[in-house]
Amino acid sequence: MLAPGAVAVLTALALAGCSSGSSSSSSSSSVSTAAAGAPSAGPSSPGQPGGPNQLQDAYQRVIKDVLPSVVQITTPTGLGSGIVYDDKGDIVTNAHVVGSATAFTVTLANSSKPLDATLVAGYPDSDLAVIRLSNPPGGLKPAAFGDSTQVELGQITLAMGSPLGLSSSVTQGIVSATGRTVSEPTTGGSPGATLGNMVQTSAAINPGNSGGALVNLDGRVIGINTLAATEPEASGAAAPGIGFAIPASTVTSIADQLIKDGKVTNSGRAALGITARTYFDQDFRPAGAAVVAVAAGGPAASAGIQPGDVITRIGDTQVTSLNSLTTALASLAPGGKATVGYTRDGRSMTAEVTLGTLETP
Structure with a gap:
């Protein structure tokens, strides 16, 4: 369902979900871009066609191969897209589509x-x-998912899905950036997800595209289309060429767990092992994340962080609220080390924390 999205750089984001939703905006932050190095394909690779006709042929070949794996999903409140994940009838999509x-x-x-x-x-x-x-037909064609670490800036991408209900639509662009962190909007009073390591693309992503496939010219899904940018100063008008997809590595990790266990047991997301809330200073301005509780034996506890401390920085990223703390952690990986800046009784302190994994309900 088309729900509004978050701010990345200076634009707002809109969830590119079901085509019948509403639109608004909220704020978030973006982190640095980090492109993974990958060997270039050889001259005969479909990823590097040698001329206009060969490029067109490559597009058509990939579309013919992958589009049968992209479906339209209709819910009681709208529609979105999905990707056939296996021959048993499992389809992966965005949670906000569902x-x-x-x-x-x-x-x-x-x-x-x-x-x-x-x-x-x-x-x-x-x-x-x-x-x-419920009754998978014969001949289901599961999509092939690529290696997210091989996604490079400038690679050609095709976005497949059902924008505005136009099923089996395809748009084209390039990988504009990798490693983006974006926050989805608040819906129904609940904060939206903060998503790390997102693939930014110039391929057009519109309402109804959510859950669809972002594909490279090797015919592999490199991400699930999720967010599109809008321009807040233009009453939410589309900002062409700025879309975001959840990377394939995250998709396959989470989907495999949901199918096997019916829940996620390893989120792959970094955590401090604390419960926190936004801290407001004496002028009632957000000024950090106040630690309410610390998990015994967790990363924060092991580093000496205590309830009552106010976290103000993660590495070089300033923390002014619970949302900004979540956004900072979304760009980090479990097992990594982070310098956490905090205040205790008015004194500035730091701690080196080995990050844990976000626990799931």
């Missing part, structure tokens, strides 16, 4: 016949969910 629904109608790219599907499980913290066809 919403609170448990039953869905799915339309395959090569058919007009609606198919029933039910929810397997969702994980809103990473905005991912899996649904399953």
Whole structure:
């Protein structure tokens, strides 16, 4: 469902979910871009066609190969997209496409016949969910997922899905950046997910594209289309060429757990092992994240952080609220080390923390 999105750089983001949702804006931050180095494909690779006709041929070849794996998902409140994950009828999509629904109608790219599907499980913290066809037809074509570490700036991308209900649509662009951290909007009174390591693309992503495939010219899914930018000064008008996709490595990790266990047991997200709230200074301005509780034996406890401390910095990133703390942690990995700046009884202090893994309910 089209829910509004977060701010990255100077623009607002809109969830590119079901085409019947509403639009608004909120704020978040972006982190630095980090492109992974990958060997270039050889001259005969579809990723490096040698001329205009060869490029067109590569586009058509990839579309023919991958589009049958991209489906349209209809919910009681709108529609979105999904990707066939296996031949058992599992389909991966965004959690915000699923919403609170448990039953869905799915339309395959090569058919007009609606198919029933039910929810397997969702994980809103990473905005991912899996649904399953009740009676999977023969000939289902699971998509091939790529290696997120091989995504490079400038690679050609194709975004596939059902923007504005136009099923089996394809747009093209490039990888504009990697390693982005974005925050989704507050919906229903609950804060949106903060998503790290996102792939930024110039391929057009519109309402209804959420849950669809971002594909490279090797025919591999490198991400799930999730967010599109809007311009807050233009009453939420689209900001062309700024879209974001959840990287394939996150998608496969979370989807595998949802299918196997019905829940996520390893989020892959960094955590301090604390419960916190936004701290307000004497002028009632947000000025940090106040530690309410510390998990015994957790990363923060091991580093000497205590309830009552106010976290003001993670590495070089200033922390002014609980949301900014979450955003800072989303760009880090479990097992890594981070210098945490905090105040205790008015005194500035620092601690070197070995980050843990975000626990899941």
